[in-house]
Amino acid sequence: MATRTEDLTELSNIISTSIKNYLSHVPTPPTLRPVPPIPVTDEVAVEVADELLVACRRVISLVEGPIRTALMMSSGFQDSIAMKLAYDMKLAQNVPPDGSPIALAELASKTGVPEETIVRVMRQLTSKNVFVETAPGYIAHTGGSAAIGLPGVGSMVAHLVDEGLTSAPHVSDILRENEFVVPEDSRKSAFSRAFNTNKSYFEYICTDNKPLGTRFGQAMKAMNVVDGLPNLVALYEPLQSAPKGTILVDIGGGLGHAAIAAAQKFPNLKCIVQDIGMVVSEGRDELPEELKDRVEFHENDFFEGQPIGGPGVYYYLKYILHDHPDPASKKILSHIVRAMDSSSRLLIDEHIVEERMGPDSHKLIPFLDFHMLLLFNSKERTEAQWAALLKGVDERLVVERVWRAKGTGNGIIEVRLA
Template sequence: MGSLGEVEPSAPSKSLCREDPGINLTSTLSSYVQHLERERAKLPSSKAQACHNAAEKSNIVALCNKVIAMTMDPEMYLFTTSLQFHFCSCLKTAVDLRVHEHVPQHGAIAVQQLAGAVGADEKLLRRIMRMLVSKSIFAEPEPGYYAHTPVSLVICAPNMPDLLSHRLEDGFRAASRHAEALAKLQYRDPNAKDVLGFQLAFSTTKNYWDYVEEDDPECGQRFSKAMRAVTVNKLGDVPKLYPFNKLVDDGGIIVDVGGGMGQVAQSILSHWHGLGLKCIVQDKFASKSGSTHPELEMQSYDFFSPQPVKETNPSTAAVLYDIDMMCLYGGKERTLSEWEELLKAADQRLEIKNVFRSPNQVSGILEVQLCCD
């Protein structure tokens, strides 16, 4: 289970004149408004509105970005884009200060009061918040007063600060050395065995997994907690993506490799309750105390090691690989053809039997089977 790219690269599109993005944006937004009206939702305001079609949302965002790029002075657009790392730095500072905890859920807070609550210099906090307001992370309804937006409220969700800290600390540092790592590889497509930006940034020869296990276990625990907050695969959609009930006849065992704290497994078991399904969650940082379901078993496991769950019939276990694609690990987003190539490299008998996609998400599930000659 993971994020699926396009099935095949799209054919090159004809060059657009400057007016085309605006025309396309107007048409797409018109369709979006009609969707909201059908759903009897209010037009976008300070509150988040749901557009459940991932393709529509992606199209709107792409068109808006194109309009911005074609509206701004090209030099200024390039300059401001190259400075996005400052936004990451400001967001990390706000997360470290727990600003989201001190801004009221409703209403606003004065900068003087907020600075006192988080223990920061008022002038410094104004500069940090100015950047975050410009990106709509927080709002400034009147000068010197800060309020939540739908985006900043997300930071208040359980484990979200851990996810942001992981990305803005480990990921940010690794990304800062990524170009250097690629140059050392003479611009060859990297893999997990190469020296990546992570190794350069953290001055280690170990891969990410060995490093956090042996040198920085606190970082490993933060990563494990961070995976609880990952919403690329929304838990409500995961159980509906695949007919897990059909596994019952083959033993009903689901092995979630790299399953973090078992959040996906618990969602599946709750949705398909009473069928006799059992989930085994395997993760390097798995904790048995994290199991809150009688049919959920947590196993500490390194997925580079032989699989400990053995069955007489290979089809009795459904193995779900949850891979986080970051330059930290040497992973990559894959198209369907690249997934097929990867599976064949592992075993020529592996074949993709089916692809299950959700119209609401960019993720999906590949059903892979071992075809015996």
Template sequence: MSPSKIVELSSSIATNTKLVDDYLSENGLPTPSFDASYPPDLPLPPHITQAKQTVLEAMDELEALLLGPMPKIFNDLVVRLTGQTSLHAIAKFKLANNVPFDSTITIPELAKTSGLDEGDCNRLISHALTNRLFVEEEPGVIKHSAMTSAIVNVPLFRDWIEETCENMWSSAPRIVSAMEKWPGSEEPNETAYNLARHTELPFFADISADKSGMRAKRFADSMSFFQANPTMRTSLIVDNYDWASHKVVVDVGGSQGDVALGLVKRFPEIKCVVQDLPEVIAGAPKDVERVEFQGYDFFTEQPVKDADVYLFRMIFHNWGDKYCIQILKNLIPALKNGTKLVINDHVVPEPGVLSPFNYRSVRAFDLVMKECFNAKERDINDWTALLKKADERFVIADVKRPEGSQLQIIEVNWEG
């Protein structure tokens, strides 16, 4: 008789956990811990990362099987629905920042320091402790855990948490209402975010309307944190495309030129033009050899004609198809036969390629794009259809994902 599924999963968990534990022990690395001294992230080689991933996938499936259908749904609706409340408060009220690293603090002291009602603070910390945010030394007395230590010590991490909770998490419950009110809409001001914030402004216009500048800064800082992820580093696009055979590269929506700066450093023959809105490039580096910064709105005709490559890095996923087609059509007058478009963006895997555990985060990110921007993440069929709708002369030549990258490189030929 073959073992049951739950026994099979538990065996996989035990086997792969031992692989991880043996590697850590053999290499003098710390074993996973909730202690505040544990590092915020621990890079591991691919084979150990895979073993860890196998454990997490099996745990996810085992939990769902052991809970059963109704308890699983109850857990998701009640427990996980409120699961981020205390984390939101920790970020917003800077609770972790107000806990000393070398000692403890009482709940009344933390409430006073953070400007919170003592009862509210006690309630939030009690919930946070169940998620291993802080450690309770004795009743009413807490100290840092590994996660709250990371919130304080990792640059911009707290900003990213607060931004995610304030805008993404608060919008998520309204996505169904937005779909009901504006079925099939691709308009950036007909979103769950608009319902949550009671605004008619699109996301970026709304955060820019804050005269204090705090919301725009928090968003910028949170994106800086997000893009500091090793799987998002600009070297992955710089090192994994044939830039050497090109002379002029236009980075459309290139912000303050991180990719361009990497390109001109690596390839001495390349000249780069970085385009973005004037207020974005205002803070860009000045007088960089072979890098030109140009104010440009990609909903207008492309002013740089006959470049060899037009790069779009994480641009199209912010927009619905209707607006992506406009961006692409505005590029056409600048193109010549053989011009390349390089799209550095997510490509959603086909269903069944990833485990539900991994695919869940892909689909969650797609819903975030919908709820805030009426945008989407695309699979390869979506990318092909989008380019064809813009103009059939856009032809995908190659798609590849560099090792260690969450973004893929889509090379598109203009066959005009």
């Protein structure tokens, strides 16, 4: 592996070979220009991309040296601040989307922001290939800056630089006050302190700040599209042979992205999407007409109970439990267990953290794990932690199989009652 060497020549050879291999497996060569993004789905390309990024980061660490590496890591918050300023100033929306340049003076006029302030933000962003200076005094989009304007992506950027960045400075105080043990209460998180509330994140965005809730929903909808085919359809083979009328309960399923894909793929399934209030209404409104006889939206709070039972029911949780500390996750699971029998299956679609740390681990996991800490006092879990969580709910729960998605660090944990 690239991370096992400190020889720059060897790393150079690894990078050169990986680039050739990568280019032979992607539909078009990557570009920094603002063109519609083409997802890389080829398994070889995805694996080679991870190896290439690891090798490139290794080179950067070696060439930067120990002091600069430490300093650059410590000042990474400046990138987030620059992105937040760009979002607040609406810079991306006022730069021509076709990649043609705009004069800084004209950008200042359009946004009402002093040119000098724009220049200082652009210095930070253009150094990371977000926007580009085409000539002195002129700025244009790169793919990275144009992506901010894509449906939902801007909402995710805003979520990260608003809730995430605002919460981040408080995590140290929260942990220090608790002797660096993470509190098992989402109402005592860095987010709660930052936003001066005694509510959890989801309670807050559903009651006190509904615009944040709407934006979060838009971000999650976009990420579902970016993720591509749901694991439920792409990985979990038993649904292919499910008897006619088999029920799939998509718990906390939002607008039903996964359930709709499953219903389209497996005509024998009846899918029930459970969520709360406004989300359920919106899901019903957007449901394709041809699926209305097999996909239903029910209002249900997963902390209060699970009303759907019976033999052979599949209970599906996608990215639900990582939002909650262990006690809350156990409460959610306990309601499902009471509705299950030996023929039921619980499907937990989540990230599965590797036990080993370092640059060879999946790059998304450390970011997500910290984000869960900031907003919810929760975490991404290892396979052993998932098993322990399940046993803490009911000793009869057994992991039947883990259906892993290649190159993503996530998968479906299939659970049954012994």
